[in-house]
Amino acid sequence: MRVATCIAFSVLAFPALADDTFIVDKQPQGGDIRFWDVRIVSKIDNLRIDHVDVNRGCQHGGGVPLPVSLKFGESIFAGTYYCDPIEVVLDTPAGAQTAEFEPSGSSGLIAQKYNLPSALMLANGVADDNWSVVITSLNDSVTIKSVTVNRGNCRYTARLTMPELPNNESTLTYGERFAVGSFECNPLSVTVDTDKGLSEFSWDH
Structure with missing residues (x-):
């Protein structure tokens, strides 16, 4: 039986990167781990985002209207999600691009x-x-x-x-x-x- 060690003494979140084109940052809203704010930062000169999907269909509220195009260093607030984001997928003209916060676990x-x-x-x-x-x-x-x-x-x-x-x-x-x-x-x-x-x-x- 595989034992996974996953330590979390606070809800500080670290950015997750995908394909060197964007950064996803997540933070618990007001320290409440039930709800997470998600922000996306562009790492390229022109990042067009047509759709954002978190955890394969997690519901959310707020966020800027899509589609949107970002220049290098620009960011958007994607919304407040009613889940802890572990997978964020951006639909772009170049195809789907994925960032993962938790790549491993124990038995799924x-x-x-x-x-x-x-x-x-x-x-x-x-x-x-x-x-x-x-x-x-x-x-x-x-x-x-x-x-x-x-x-x-x-x-x-x-x-x-x-x-x-x-x-x-x-x-x-x-x-x-x-x-x-x-x-x-x-x-x-x-x-x-x-x-x-x-x-x-x-x-x-």
């Missing part, structure tokens, strides 16, 4: 942990100093059966509602997230049981 899943005050935690009655674990699907379809934190020694409060799964469903498509909030423990290991088998994630601190 990504796990990240957060420990900071955010609207996500506060809205769900979780104290500022508690942890949350967010699992993102890289599969077209996967059903999460259970999540075990620290080998069962850390109980979590409840599912945290994410905007792409408003009804607390457990079957995820690509880019959708399953989130749990924990009490006073630092997740060092997470085991996720799905219809495709077990996935394990670990952090060294």
Whole structure:
């Protein structure tokens, strides 16, 4: 069984580059990891963007009207997305160009942990100093059966509602997230049981 290490103690995001033609920058809106602002910066003299697709159909609000043409160094606000962008595809006259934020995971899943005050935690009655674990699907379809934190020694409060799964469903498509909030423990290991088998994630601190 492959173990993936994915450390995230804050929601600082780093730009992702694709084909040396553009940069995609993502930031959580107001520190709320449920919603992410996406900005695109051109690295060439003429970048025409006809359409932007995040996580293969993630819903969003706002953003500049498309199509648009950018000169070197110019940027646009693509919108606020109701998911954590892991794949951003630009439709251009030269074809589709893709940037990926999370290229690897364990058995088609990504796990990240957060420990900071955010609207996500506060809205769900979780104290500022508690942890949350967010699992993102890289599969077209996967059903999460259970999540075990620290080998069962850390109980979590409840599912945290994410905007792409408003009804607390457990079957995820690509880019959708399953989130749990924990009490006073630092997740060092997470085991996720799905219809495709077990996935394990670990952090060294």
